[in-house]
Amino acid sequence: MKKHNFFAGPSIMPDFTIQNTAEAIKDFGGMGLSIMEISHRSKEFVAVMDEARQGFKDLLNIPAGYEVVFLGGGASLQFAMVPFNIMKKKAAYLNTGSWASKAIKEAKFFGEVDVVGSSQDQNFNYIPEYTIPEDADYFHITTNNTIYGTEIREDIKSPVPLVADMSSDIFSRPMDVSRYGIIYGGAQKNLAPSGVTFVIIKEELLGKVDRHIPTMLDYRTHIKKESMFNTPPVVPVFAAVQTLRWLKQNGGVEAMEKINIEKANLLYEEIERNKLFKPTVTKAKDRSLMNVCFVMNETYSELEKPFLEFATSRGMMGIKGHRDVGGFRASLYNAMPRESVEALMDCMKEFEQNH
Amino acid sequence: MKKHNFFAGPSIMPDFTIQNTAEAIKDFGGMGLSIMEISHRSKEFVAVMDEARQGFKDLLNIPAGYEVVFLGGGASLQFAMVPFNIMKKKAAYLNTGSWASKAIKEAKFFGEVDVVGSSQDQNFNYIPEYTIPEDADYFHITTNNTIYGTEIREDIKSPVPLVADMSSDIFSRPMDVSRYGIIYGGAQKNLAPSGVTFVIIKEELLGKVDRHIPTMLDYRTHIKKESMFNTPPVVPVFAAVQTLRWLKQNGGVEAMEKINIEKANLLYEEIERNKLFKPTVTKAKDRSLMNVCFVMNETYSELEKPFLEFATSRGMMGIKGHRDVGGFRASLYNAMPRESVEALMDCMKEFEQNH
Numbered sequence: 001m002k003k004h005n006f007f008a009g010p011s012i013m014p015d016f017t018i019q020n021t022a023e024a025i026k027d028f029g030g031m032g033l034s035i036m037e038i039s040h041r042s043k044e045f046v047a048v049m050d051e052a053r054q055g056f057k058d059l060l061n062i063p064a065g066y067e068v069v070f071l072g073g074g075a076s077l078q079f080a081m082v083p084f085n086i087m088k089k090k091a092a093y094l095n096t097g098s099w100a101s102k103a104i105k106e107a108k109f110f111g112e113v114d115v116v117g118s119s120q121d122q123n124f125n126y127i128p129e130y131t132i133p134e135d136a137d138y139f140h141i142t143t144n145n146t147i148y149g150t151e152i153r154e155d156i157k158s159p160v161p162l163v164a165d166m167s168s169d170i171f172s173r174p175m176d177v178s179r180y181g182i183i184y185g186g187a188q189k190n191l192a193p194s195g196v197t198f199v200i201i202k203e204e205l206l207g208k209v210d211r212h213i214p215t216m217l218d219y220r221t222h223i224k225k226e227s228m229f230n231t232p233p234v235v236p237v238f239a240a241v242q243t244l245r246w247l248k249q250n251g252g253v254e255a256m257e258k259i260n261i262e263k264a265n266l267l268y269e270e271i272e273r274n275k276l277f278k279p280t281v282t283k284a285k286d287r288s289l290m291n292v293c294f295v296m297n298e299t300y301s302e303l304e305k306p307f308l309e310f311a312t313s314r315g316m317m318g319i320k321g322h323r324d325v326g327g328f329r330a331s332l333y334n335a336m337p338r339e340s341v342e343a344l345m346d347c348m349k350e351f352e353q354n355h
Numbered sequence: 356m357k358k359h360n361f362f363a364g365p366s367i368m369p370d371f372t373i374q375n376t377a378e379a380i381k382d383f384g385g386m387g388l389s390i391m392e393i394s395h396r397s398k399e400f401v402a403v404m405d406e407a408r409q410g411f412k413d414l415l416n417i418p419a420g421y422e423v424v425f426l427g428g429g430a431s432l433q434f435a436m437v438p439f440n441i442m443k444k445k446a447a448y449l450n451t452g453s454w455a456s457k458a459i460k461e462a463k464f465f466g467e468v469d470v471v472g473s474s475q476d477q478n479f480n481y482i483p484e485y486t487i488p489e490d491a492d493y494f495h496i497t498t499n500n501t502i503y504g505t506e507i508r509e510d511i512k513s514p515v516p517l518v519a520d521m522s523s524d525i526f527s528r529p530m531d532v533s534r535y536g537i538i539y540g541g542a543q544k545n546l547a548p549s550g551v552t553f554v555i556i557k558e559e560l561l562g563k564v565d566r567h568i569p570t571m572l573d574y575r576t577h578i579k580k581e582s583m584f585n586t587p588p589v590v591p592v593f594a595a596v597q598t599l600r601w602l603k604q605n606g607g608v609e610a611m612e613k614i615n616i617e618k619a620n621l622l623y624e625e626i627e628r629n630k631l632f633k634p635t636v637t638k639a640k641d642r643s644l645m646n647v648c649f650v651m652n653e654t655y656s657e658l659e660k661p662f663l664e665f666a667t668s669r670g671m672m673g674i675k676g677h678r679d680v681g682g683f684r685a686s687l688y689n690a691m692p693r694e695s696v697e698a699l700m701d702c703m704k705e706f707e708q709n710h
Contacts, residue, residue: 036548072427193391195588233550
């Protein structure tokens with residue numbers, strides 16, 4: 001039976017990425033060796049790293065003055081690295097969920113944190129209003145909230161450097177990078193297997209804090225050494241390059257946005273039409289294109305487990321909602337084909353007819 | 356032509372690890388999905404992480420009171436994490452090369468660093484004498500120095516907690532873990548592709564410093580969450596588990612030590628016998644079993660490049676010495692078969708006969 005991969009992350013990868021990575025694990029570029037067992041300083045791997053950096057610049061149209069680095073440790077390490085590198089006295093944070101809360105917690109050890117908006121009062125099911133203080137060193141947002149299914153899909157015009165955790169919506173739409181100071185994210189949603197973190201940095205923001213920064217946590221270390229200060233995670237970087245190629249071959253972020261809007265709209269419409277279900281995010285403008293969260297309508301709450309079992313029996317994988325929200329979550333990252341969304345909708349319709 | 360992989364790291368992996376990882380990238384355990392695209396919290400991947408932890412405990416006979424965690428960021432991040440977590444006032448370091456020097460540099464930002472011995476005067480070609488100060492919070496060593504070809508192969512009896520960077524000789528011999536406080540290393544020599552770092556920690560050492568430790572840099576975070584605080588690097592962890600299985604199937608670290616001694620002795624003997632070459636490490640007891648470094652004898656120095664070309668044409672990969680030492684370096688990690696060492700020796704003998 002065909003499996004439809006709705007996991008929230010690590011999540012669906014393009015078949016192109018999967019097949020090319022499996023091949024490179026066996027024989028990398030005809031070298032007769034696995035990509036796992038060659039020097040990261042070989043010209044063959046240096047070319048991979050160069051392509052990763054250039055792929056980001058091309059696909060996101062990154063302007064001059066920015067650099068792209070690839071690190072280990074995950075986005076969670078960036079929660080500390082951002083303030084380590086650029087917080088002088090005070091930073092503004094928007095609290096839109098679990099990941100934003102973790103970023104806030106880490107930042108508090110480096111200076112004053114002004115939480116300018118929070119949607120915690122309604123279990124983070126909307127994007128809160130906020131005013132950005134002009135005396136903040138930066139303003140931090142989490143653009144897509146995988147657990148709660150909300151997303152900030154505009155490039156905010158901020159009077160202070162805008163820092164965005166875009167772990168789960170990078171490459172899902174065209175964006176104006178010039179509006180950001182730092183963009184970072186774990187790779188394991190729209191890019192590559194877990195184990196590599198990308199950071200896009202406006203270089204002029206660096207070198208302005210007084211504190212000592214450990215070498216590995218200093219962005220300048222990795223910019224200067226082109227992400228080769230120490231051994232980079234070669235397999236995840238190689239896989240990322242395959243996905244960047246796949247993105248280019250499939251029309252880039254402009255084409256992705258079009259398909260992502262189509263896929264998400266189809267599913268949100270079915271959720272609203274179907275008598276059994278309702279979306280958890282009420283304001284349409286706050287709804288994520290990447291993670292569609294929905295629950296049973298009150299009258300049908302006893303059908304939650306039966307629907308999960310029914311959908312799973314039809315090959316729907318990973319649609320159980322996060323424990324903080326309950327219900328269901330269908331993650332529709334770039335690599336998710338429209339056919340899988342339709343397969344899920346068919347399940348929902350058939351289950352409705354049977355009840 | 357058969358390739359003989361002498362790269363210093365990332366370096367040769369067992370074919371068992373390569374084939375099983377390539378297969379899991381295509382289809383993980385019959386799930387119909389790639390290991391790159393499934394949740395790290397799925398029962399299938401949790402089993403992998405559990406096996407990784409248990410494999411370390413079994414193979415190294417790790418006593419109670421120790422935990423094993425798997426992190427991103429590389430051994431270079433440990434240079435800062437060790438003092439972050441356990442340096443109160445002062446630590447002792449042994450300077451045996453480039454990596455030790457980097458560890459010392461990071462530690463200096465956390466307290467007083469007493470460099471109790473250094474072999475820098477002779478380009479790190481021997482293991483220096485030292486006395487461990489009893490008032491140090493810990494004593495840090497780099498057991499194997501990949502660039503210079505030296506190795507500390509005994510488990511030092513230290514009056515203070517012994518901290519060892521064992522990136523390149525972990526699993527190469529049986530060891531008495533109870534003599535260590537912390538053992539850490541990047542995986543990319545004897546274990547797995549780059550992107551995962553192992554840390555074996557005596558738990559009672561933790562929680563005794565006053566400084567704030569960022570969550571991701573606090574060993575307790577990862578012990579408590581069993582290396583699942585954030586998304587771990589799934590592919591490198593999976594590959595590590597394959598190597599751990601391969602080690603068990605091949606007699607464990609006892610068998611590895613036996614073969615490693617055989618392989619290294621064969622090559623060192625040929626270097627000493629052959630009129631063209633000489634070893635860079637003069638004292639036999641300081642010579643690494645993992646990285647055999649050698650140069651041309653003075654009278655034949657003009658043959659360095661020709662020998663490199665000759666050996667490369669015979670399928671010897673990665674034997675060029677590090678730029679700090681010059682000459683040649685043959686890395687003989689666990690996965691290196693005796694046949695490859697013999698193939699290199701054949702090259703050396705034939706080249707000698709031709710000159």
